[in-house]
Structures are given as C-alpha cells and as structure tokens.
Amino acid sequence: MTQWDTPGYGAGQQGQQPPVGYPPAYGPPAPHGHPPPYGYPVARRTNGLAIASMVLGILWIYWIGSILALVFGYVARSQIRERGEAGDGMAIAGIVLGWVGVGLVGLGFLVAIATV
Known part of the structure; x- marks a missing residue:
C-alpha cells in the first residue's frame, strides 16, 4: 500500500x-x-538552434554569421514556445548579437561609401 x-x-x-x-x-x-x-x-532539453544562434552571434564569421544567428534565433524561439524547451535566453542573445553584427556591417558600408 x-x-x-x-x-x-x-x-x-x-x-x-x-x-x-x-x-x-x-x-x-x-x-x-x-x-x-x-x-x-x-532538466529540460536545450534547443540546439538556440545554442547555434548564440555561437554564431559571438563568432560573427563576417556577415554570414550574423544573418544565420538571426535566422536560427528566431526559429529557436518559436520552437522553444511550441516544445517547452530551454534556451530562450541563448536564442535572445544570438538575436541581439546578430543584429549588432548586421548593424556593424551596415555602419561599415556607410563609412566606406562616405569616404569614397
């Protein structure tokens, strides 16, 4: 009993x-x-795309890393909401770092155009 x-x-x-x-x-x-x-x-399982988004946002890998960090970060956030997985903070970090990378590339283009 x-x-x-x-x-x-x-x-x-x-x-x-x-x-x-x-x-x-x-x-x-x-x-x-x-x-x-x-x-x-x-422990909840951590979303793999969230990890990839944060790593690519940190590494930057010229501009392609920033774009992939944004794509993976947004996809990871939707998967995390659907599946109840962990890693939302990493996805947000990847998104923020991706936008920072895109902004730096855009600023670099503006500076290059202004100096010509």
Missing part, C-alpha cells in the same frame, strides 16, 4: 499529519497513479 492508497490522506487533507512511516504529501498523485518523483528535478 502506498501513501496515495491510504484513506483520509492526500492533497485534500490540509493540516493533517501523514500516517507513521509515510513521507509528507506534496500534492495530488501524478497522472496514471504514479507518485510524484522525488530527488532532483528533470
């Missing part, structure tokens, strides 16, 4: 002590009748 099978014990019994030998209740049972996991929480 598990703690969830014990009558009068569970999420609806606020303020009651669990029976002797049972751990404290943390809430209702998880779906399919399994108790909630104990120990460390399971």
Whole structure:
C-alpha cells in the first residue's frame, strides 16, 4: 500500500499529519497513479538552434554569421514556445548579437561609401 492508497490522506487533507512511516504529501498523485518523483528535478532539453544562434552571434564569421544567428534565433524561439524547451535566453542573445553584427556591417558600408 502506498501513501496515495491510504484513506483520509492526500492533497485534500490540509493540516493533517501523514500516517507513521509515510513521507509528507506534496500534492495530488501524478497522472496514471504514479507518485510524484522525488530527488532532483528533470532538466529540460536545450534547443540546439538556440545554442547555434548564440555561437554564431559571438563568432560573427563576417556577415554570414550574423544573418544565420538571426535566422536560427528566431526559429529557436518559436520552437522553444511550441516544445517547452530551454534556451530562450541563448536564442535572445544570438538575436541581439546578430543584429549588432548586421548593424556593424551596415555602419561599415556607410563609412566606406562616405569616404569614397
């Protein structure tokens, strides 16, 4: 018999002590009748395009790295919202660094045109 099978014990019994030998209740049972996991929480998977976006934004690789950082960053953000993955901060960093790279290339073109 598990703690969830014990009558009068569970999420609806606020303020009651669990029976002797049972751990404290943390809430209702998880779906399919399994108790909630104990120990460390399971880490979410990090989106690969978010990692690629941040790396390309850092490396710059002339102008193509900035463009790819923007593309990968925007695609990664939409995938992260859909899938519930981790890495939104890395995608945002890649997007910001991509726009900085594009801005520097644009500024370089303006300076080159102005000096001609």
